[in-house]
Amino acid sequence: MPEEKFDCIIVGAGPAGSTAGFLLANAGLEVLIIERGTFAGSKNMTGGRLYSHSLEKIISDFASVAPVERKVVKETITMLTNDSAVSIDFQSQQLNQAQKESYTVLRADFDQWLAGKAEDAGAILAPGVRVDDLLFKDGKVTGVIAGEDEMEADVVILADGVNSLLAQKAGLKVELKPNQVAVGVKEVIELPAQVIEDRFGLNKGEGAARIFVGNCTKGKIGGGFLYTNKNSLSLGLVFTLADLAESQLTVPQMLEEFKSHPVIKPLIKDGKLVEYSAHLVPEAGLNMLPKLYSDGVMVVGDAAGLVINAGYTVRGMDLAIASGEAASKAIITAKEQDDYSAASLARYQDLLDRSFVMQDLKQYQKFPEFMENPRIFNEYPQLVVNIFKDMFIVDGSPGKPLRKKVLNHAKQVGLVNLLKDAWKGVKAL
16 A cells, blocks of 8 residues: 555545546546445445436546446336336437436446546555544544554545445534435346346337335335346335334345235246345435535545435436535645645535535425325325226226216325325425
8 A cells, every 4th residue: 555645535436436536536636545345336236327417527428438237218107006006107219318318237337447437547446445444633634544554645535335434433424313314125137138128118228217116115115116237137125214113024025025016026037136235325315414524524425415315216326426526626626725624625515506416405305304204105006006997997887987986096095185295295396
């Protein structure tokens, strides 16, 4: 390990850390990226959905060389009961337009590629190293401690994931609360490319993304997801940690029941399980953001809670990449001024405030509270399924006007509840 002082040490080689390392090294700064895993991406187990706009601005046409899996051309939201489902599909040519595309990715491959870009730019990547603590001098972060090694830097970027103990030691955040995070569990199920394309109605290279709500989490706050990769499916569930404690089933049990659902089972038929993983996901949006900087230190990506769960989509990687870019710009300015104080690094906050990151977080800041409504995961999927059953099942019983059928089912939920929840949903979005 080099003994000299670095301009910047980055803890974590995920999208946020590697983006910052790439841009800083490109600007001529001496950068060390420390990754706890044996390689970049070995610890990153998210479902794998990348909205391209933030990285496209940094590395033009990155998808032509990066190990992306499939471009998403079909979006589906599915409401599940124990034996039925109602789905809404969205397809549009606009999903193919530049900076509007999204891709499925396998993080072990994608993160290695992005970290490699940082290395190519001149950053030093040190995998398999755990950072145990931070170095402080006169209240300022001046480096990191890894085992018996002490490494100094003008500034440290913390990109070490949602449960960042280093950010707590830096005084930037407090211990997470159960209602602020979710548990995500995912399986990667191997299937031939042609089988995937036939089952999901896709052309070669095209992908599908599906979100599930209702029975998949047994009425608990959370949902399911399915992403198509080149030769596999990423299938999983996400549960709010606070709500999960009240469940009578374990997470593996719920995942197995999800896989056995009559809608899911045909999609994964004859698939081979090649990976199982679990991880924490920031869920509270703007309401869980820590202080983002202090003297000699900044926090980015998941470590800063930069994730948006809007119900119909979950975004994290595009925010992480943008935060890495903003952090690098602030550090480049700090380098020019030879000033790494909190006052100087405040430019990071200013850049985020003027970007889509903070604007989108503010836009959706009320949505996590809205999603705590149990009717969203219980009564409403059942309501929609019951209405569609009345529309499409013909059994010889005398017909009734559709408006009466809808009204009868709505009364089961409560018309007042429907109106209140609809109004809260509109305000939240």
